[in-house]
Amino acid sequence: MSKVSKHFTDKELMSPMLIKMAKERNVPISWYILNIWIEALEDVRIHFGKPVYVNKGINLRRGICTEQECIDAKRKFVLANGEIVSLSQHCRNGAFDITVKGISAFEVGLYIHTIADKYGIGGLGIDSKRNFVHFDFRNSKEMVEWKYTA
Numbered sequence: 752m753s754k755v756s757k758h759f760t761d762k763e764l765m766s767p768m769l770i771k772m773a774k775e776r777n778v779p780i781s782w783y784i785l786n787i788w789i790e791a792l793e794d795v796r797i798h799f800g801k802p803v804y805v806n807k808g809i810n811l812r813r814g815i816c817t818e819q820e821c822i823d824a825k826r827k828f829v830l831a832n833g834e835i836v837s838l839s840q841h842c843r844n845g846a847f848d849i850t851v852k853g854i855s856a857f858e859v860g861l862y863i864h865t866i867a868d869k870y871g872i873g874g875l876g877i878d879s880k881r882n883f884v885h886f887d888f889r890n891s892k893e894m895v896e897w898k899y900t901a
């Protein structure tokens with residue numbers, strides 16, 4: 752485990768498989784996590800002044816991972832030319848499912864909205880029931896927003 756910023760470690764933001772991959776390839780973590788993603792997470796952390804949890808719970812809150820892990824978790828996959836492909840931003844780009852300690856998902860979502868342009872956040876999903884917010888860095892002109900109903 753190593754720190755990637757003041758408040759976050761690689762283990763919190765990346766899946767075990769991705770960390771293993773980075774080690775095997777002997778490449779720095781920054782190959783997988785862009786600075787601007789970490790800056791956005793730090794922004795949320797500092798704004799609320801409370802711990803921000805990523806990668807907590809199984810298949811629920813997550814950081815970035817490999818495509819195989821997305822497929823294994825049955826996250827947004829499609830069949831393309833007979834091959835299973837995941838469209839999840841967690842493996843396609845950068846995406847984080849976060850919970851801020853003591854703060855509702857709704858409030859966290861509102862704040863992320865205000866910083867979206869600054870960090871290039873293109874997707875925002877709010878799950879009030881399970882109390883987490885998904886945000887990602889997809890390249891879209893207008894922010895894609897949704898509410899989880901499950």
Ligand SMILES: [Zn+2]
Nearest residue numbers: 846847848885
């Ligand atoms: Zn997510």
